[in-house]
Amino acid sequence: MRYLPLTDTDRQEMLSVIGASSIDDLFVDVPAEARLSGQIEGLPDHASELAVERHMAALARKNLSAGEAPFFLGAGAYKHHVPASVDHLIQRGEFLTAYTPYQPEIAQGTLQVLFEFQTQVARLLGCDVANASMYDGSTACWEAIGMARRITKRGKALLSSGLHPHYVSVANTMAKFTGDVLEHESPTLDAATDIDALIASIDKDTSCVVVQYPDILGRIADLTPLADAAHAVGALLVAVVTEPVALGAIKAPGHMGADIVVGEGQSIGVGLQFGGPYLGLFACKQKYVRQMPGRLCGETLDASGKRGFVLTLSTREQHIRREKATSNICTNSGLCALAFSIHMTLLGEKGLRELAVLNHGLAVQAADRLAQVPGVTLLNDSFFNEFTLILSKDARDVVRALADKGVLAGVSLGRLFPTAPEIGNGLVVAVTETVTPEDIETLAKALEEELA
Amino acid sequence: MTMLKEGRPTAPQAVNDADTIPATATGNRALMLEEALIFEIGSTDTTGVDFADAPKVASRLGNLARTDGIGLPGLSEQETVRHYTRLSRQNYAIDLGLFPLGSCTMKHNPRLNEKVARMPGFADIHPLQPQSTVQGALAVIHELAAWLVTLTGMHSVAMSPKAGAHGELCGLLAIRAALEARGDARSVILVPESAHGTNPATAAFCGYKVEDIPATPDGRVDLEALKARLGPDVAAVMITNPNTCGLFERDMKTISDAVHAAGAFVYCDGANFNAIVGRVRPGDLGVDAMHINLHKTFSTPHGGGGPGSGPVVLSEALTPFAPLPFVEKQGDGFALVEEETADEHHASSFGRMVAFHGQMGMFTRALTYILSHGADGLRQVAEDAVLNANYVLRSLDDVLDAPFGGSGPCMHEALFSDKGLADGFTTLDIAKGLIDEGFHPMTMYFPLVVHGAMLVEPTETESKAALDQFILALRSLANRAKAGDEALKGAPYFAPRRRLDETLAARKPVLTWTEPALAQAAE
Numbered sequence: 001m002r003y004l005p006l007t008d009t010d011r012q013e014m015l016s017v018i019g020a021s022s023i024d025d026l027f028v029d030v031p032a033e034a035r036l037s038g039q040i041e042g043l044p045d046h047a048s049e050l051a052v053e054r055h056m057a058a059l060a061r062k063n064l065s066a067g068e069a070p071f072f073l074g075a076g077a078y079k080h081h082v083p084a085s086v087d088h089l090i091q092r093g094e095f096l097t098a099y100t101p102y103q104p105e106i107a108q109g110t111l112q113v114l115f116e117f118q119t120q121v122a123r124l125l126g127c128d129v130a131n132a133s134m135y136d137g138s139t140a141c142w143e144a145i146g147m148a149r150r151i152t153k154r155g156k157a158l159l160s161s162g163l164h165p166h167y168v169s170v171a172n173t174m175a176k177f178t179g180d181v182l183e184h185e186s187p188t189l190d191a192a193t194d195i196d197a198l199i200a201s202i203d204k205d206t207s208c209v210v211v212q213y214p215d216i217l218g219r220i221a222d223l224t225p226l227a228d229a230a231h232a233v234g235a236l237l238v239a240v241v242t243e244p245v246a247l248g249a250i251k252a253p254g255h256m257g258a259d260i261v262v263g264e265g266q267s268i269g270v271g272l273q274f275g276g277p278y279l280g281l282f283a284c285k286q287k288y289v290r291q292m293p294g295r296l297c298g299e300t301l302d303a304s305g306k307r308g309f310v311l312t313l314s315t316r317e318q319h320i321r322r323e324k325a326t327s328n329i330c331t332n333s334g335l336c337a338l339a340f341s342i343h344m345t346l347l348g349e350k351g352l353r354e355l356a357v358l359n360h361g362l363a364v365q366a367a368d369r370l371a372q373v374p375g376v377t378l379l380n381d382s383f384f385n386e387f388t389l390i391l392s393k394d395a396r397d398v399v400r401a402l403a404d405k406g407v408l409a410g411v412s413l414g415r416l417f418p419t420a421p422e423i424g425n426g427l428v429v430a431v432t433e434t435v436t437p438e439d440i441e442t443l444a445k446a447l448e449e450e451l452a
Numbered sequence: 453m454t455m456l457k458e459g460r461p462t463a464p465q466a467v468n469d470a471d472t473i474p475a476t477a478t479g480n481r482a483l484m485l486e487e488a489l490i491f492e493i494g495s496t497d498t499t500g501v502d503f504a505d506a507p508k509v510a511s512r513l514g515n516l517a518r519t520d521g522i523g524l525p526g527l528s529e530q531e532t533v534r535h536y537t538r539l540s541r542q543n544y545a546i547d548l549g550l551f552p553l554g555s556c557t558m559k560h561n562p563r564l565n566e567k568v569a570r571m572p573g574f575a576d577i578h579p580l581q582p583q584s585t586v587q588g589a590l591a592v593i594h595e596l597a598a599w600l601v602t603l604t605g606m607h608s609v610a611m612s613p614k615a616g617a618h619g620e621l622c623g624l625l626a627i628r629a630a631l632e633a634r635g636d637a638r639s640v641i642l643v644p645e646s647a648h649g650t651n652p653a654t655a656a657f658c659g660y661k662v663e664d665i666p667a668t669p670d671g672r673v674d675l676e677a678l679k680a681r682l683g684p685d686v687a688a689v690m691i692t693n694p695n696t697c698g699l700f701e702r703d704m705k706t707i708s709d710a711v712h713a714a715g716a717f718v719y720c721d722g723a724n725f726n727a728i729v730g731r732v733r734p735g736d737l738g739v740d741a742m743h744i745n746l747h748k749t750f751s752t753p754h755g756g757g758g759p760g761s762g763p764v765v766l767s768e769a770l771t772p773f774a775p776l777p778f779v780e781k782q783g784d785g786f787a788l789v790e791e792e793t794a795d796e797h798h799a800s801s802f803g804r805m806v807a808f809h810g811q812m813g814m815f816t817r818a819l820t821y822i823l824s825h826g827a828d829g830l831r832q833v834a835e836d837a838v839l840n841a842n843y844v845l846r847s848l849d850d851v852l853d854a855p856f857g858g859s860g861p862c863m864h865e866a867l868f869s870d871k872g873l874a875d876g877f878t879t880l881d882i883a884k885g886l887i888d889e890g891f892h893p894m895t896m897y898f899p900l901v902v903h904g905a906m907l908v909e910p911t912e913t914e915s916k917a918a919l920d921q922f923i924l925a926l927r928s929l930a931n932r933a934k935a936g937d938e939a940l941k942g943a944p945y946f947a948p949r950r951r952l953d954e955t956l957a958a959r960k961p962v963l964t965w966t967e968p969a970l971a972q973a974a975e
Contacts, residue, residue: 001832002562002824003560003562003751004836004913005913005914005918006840006916011836014839014840014842015839018861026835026861027838028860029700030702030731031702031704033705034704034733035732039730039828039831040603040730040831043826043827046824046826046828046829049824052820052823053567055823056592056816056823057568059573059588059591059592062573064577064586065573066577066578068572073578073580083529085529085533087570089532089533089536090755091566092540094540094545094548095545095756096547096561096566097551097558097561097754098544098754098756099556099558099756100754101756101757102553103883105944105948105950106544106947106948109539109540109541110543112487113536114757115963115964115965116490119491119964123522123964124524128964130964133758135615135618136807136808138807139618139806166807167807169803172804173775173803173805177625177658177659178658179659220513222515247518248518248522249518250516250518251518255520272575272577273574273812273813274574275808275810276579277758277759278807296963299962299963300962303942303950306950308952310952310957315958318617319649321649322662323653323655323662325653327653327657328653328654330650331616332757332758332759333758334754334755334757334758335757335758336758337757338755344524348494348495348498348499348525348526349497349521349525350496350499351501354501360506360512360513361508361509365509380512381512382512383512384513399582400582403582403584403585411580414792418790418792419791433503433504
């Protein structure tokens with residue numbers, strides 16, 4: 001077995017050092033009735049690298065990958081080109097096969113990356129501080145609601161109808177057990193967001209308002225009036241960004257008054273991967289830093305006076321505070337944070353802005369072209385690289401039919417909001433730099449045939 | 453002109469004393485290169501990426517164009533590669549040597565797993581693609597799930613939790629949902645003193661009161677104390693088995709029976725499953741829920757802090773409450789059961805824990821690893837992991853105090869205490885000394901039930917030669933700490949940094965980089 005270095009001679013020598021006559025002697029504490037005498041039945045034995053690769057490759061071939069088809073899916077996960085050097089660098093063994101940096105003297109590589117990552121994220125989101133990552137956007141969003149509860153000591157959160165429905169589901173699951181009250185409705189097919197309705201619903205029991213920017217239908221709204229209304233009654237504004245590339249083109253939520261900004265960092269460096277692992281971004285105002293969940297990396301000095309980095313403020317965390325911790329999170333998304341940070345370093349502000357302009361330009365072209373298709377109406381006045389089309393029939397059926405023709409057309413609102421059939425004709429279409437003019441034309445033609 | 457005949461020196465000249473090694477002008481030391489922050493070496497108008505020209509369009513950004521300087525420095529591709537390559541060399545890693553962090557199971561990460569995870573059919577598919585276009589991905593989840601269920605002897609598995617602690621949350625939410633379904637709200641979760649910090653944190657997160665269970669002198673759960681505490685207010689007991697002292701909980705089945713008799717559930721922290729995979733099925737011990745850290749037992753790389761993956765195997769009693777979504781075999785293919793169809797199939801589910809379907813990138817790696825080992829190999833994994841740990845224990849218990857060494861063999865990790873070290877010498881000194889000897893230190897000061905704990909988990913992927921060298925190093929350090937060798941308190945001497953001041957970092961947190969002028973102005 002190629003991963004196991006011990007030989008039978010080694011095993012015998014080691015047993016004699018231990019003073020045991022057989023391996024079974026080392027399992028004496030396992031009650032006899034629970035000890036399996038032979039190997040578990042019904043499972044195959046070990047296999048060669050070649051055989052395993054063949055098996056897995058055969059499974060991989062049963063999927064239609066994004067690169068094989070005109071591809072327009074978004075809704076919280078986006079296909080972007082990731083430069084080759086990103087994947088090369090994250091596969092360096094010193095990054096890939098390290099653990100959480102518990103011994104900082106021999107983990108300065110990981111720690112400096114985290115310090116740089118935290119700074120990049122804070123600046124991108126327009127906040128003072130950011131943590132070293134969460135699992136993904138949806139869990140970061142829930143953690144933000146919990147953090148707002150701890151800060152305001154109130155238990156009612158208002159969730160915008162434009163918040164990703166999976167994020168709403170995660171929050172609902174957790175609220176059942178924590179007693180938080182969450183107010184939420186499904187979106188309506190309007191060009192305007194629900195900001196005015198949210199402002200009207202804020203009251204003195206509100207811990208926070210959670211709003212996605214751009215929202216699930218791709219709409220963009222100024223968050224400043226919402227932040228002002230929340231702050232007027234002592235509530236917080238939590239902004240959720242599922243497409244961080246957008247912040248190369250549009251104002252950062254932190255600069256519009258958001259107190260906590262969370263996001264899904266998958267777009268930058270991480271890739272689609274069928275939904276995970278992804279990268280939770282979490283940033284906030286400086287004054288709330290001690291209520292943050294998750295790991296934080298900070299600057300310090302070593303015994304000889306050199307600058308170095310360590311995990312810090314760990315008195316918030318489970319391994320120190322146990323049941324009084326701000327979160328139970330331990331392992332987070334370190335390697336995805338590295339990928340994000342490398343990709344962001346390659347881009348720099350110049351590259352990020354160019355990437356954002358390219359995405360927006362292609363999206364505008366696509367929206368205008370698709371809106372010419374009979375039976376298609378464009379919902380959005382404003383959008384970045386994702387917009388909603390209202391079709392003349394159920395979008396779910398259209399998506400399936402187009403997939404059979406090799407076109408991955410977008411995400412239907414029926415898939416996202418199965419309990420809101422009244423918006424079932426909505427189709428969310430994302431257009432990134434990976435989409436070509438030919439792809440747009442292919443989608444337009446396919447929609448035209450399907451809706452005819 | 454004459455040709456010089458002298459040539460260059462070809463043998464080293466005598467150097468008097470190692471203490472006279474001069475400082476360098478750059479701060480670099482040959483292959484050990486100092487590296488500044490990207491904010492110090494990059495600029496906002498440098499980029500390492502080229503794009504096609506953007507179409508000229510009228511902006512539709514809702515009058516919200518970003519006009520401020522974001523402050524994100526860029527580097528050219530060459531500078532980027534160099535920056536991260538240099539930083540990588542300041543890390544210790546399993547690829548460099550033994551990484552005996554107890555409870556963390558730092559085993560070799562096979563590269564086939566990386567290759568498979570990067571196949572476009574897995575890496576480049578969107579979580580919301582029509583199911584007809586992702587049948588291979590659903591098959592992977594289904595196949596891995598079947599292995600996990602069979603290896604643990606449980607009834608089902610929830611695949612979506614993102615890491616071990618998220619899996620704990622999943623297990624406790626299922627337990628809470630099951631109790632509520634029978635109208636039996638309970639308020640307390642019992643957790644042994646030796647538990648991982650995530651256990652009490654998770655229980656509190658779910659709204660439970662946490663109470664400690666004491667340990668016996670031989671490092672196991674005090675069965676009588678536990679039985680005495682069980683009652684109608686206890687929702688569950690969280691037990692790690694093998695436990696964090698590296699010992700198998702011999703009374704596990706008796707504990708489970710008592711817990712079930714009291715109407716409560718048994719949660720098992722599966723962080724240490726590596727010690728028993730293929731030899732013991734938790735389902736045979738009465739466990740109701742257990743998370744499996746794919747990044748431990750099933751070798752998905754830890755990446756310096758994740759991503760992890762924490763599928764939770766469930767008993768028949770908890771299965772109806774499992775989270776959405778999950779994969780079901782339907783006819784010749786596979787279906788993803790989400791909110792839309794959950795009512796018909798899975799009405800009691802406690803709901804969704806995460807957007808999309810869990811850590812697919814970890815599933816492909818774990819399944820690749822499992823298929824490589826097969827049932828016979830996985831059994832050998834547990835045997836070699838336990839053999840290696842016992843070899844370390846018995847090779848060092850004459851120089852280091854092994855608090856439970858007298859009670860019999862350990863499982864996959866060997867536990868030592870700081871008893872017998874000279875006055876003023878600590879576990880930390882030994883750990884930092886190991887760094888100079890070329891090893892990552894063991895887990896230190898955990899579990900909390902042993903003074904100055906040193907928890908050594910070698911894993912099955914270490915050779916006898918590697919273990920012997922580690923034993924040599926730790927034996928030397930133990931002797932130095934017992935003899936009061938003051939030099940040890942300065943270790944590490946040879947790492948990229950000397951001991952770092954964590955107190956300073958926490959007292960005045962600097963969590964982001966600020967331009968020096970601004971930082972000074974703020975003081």
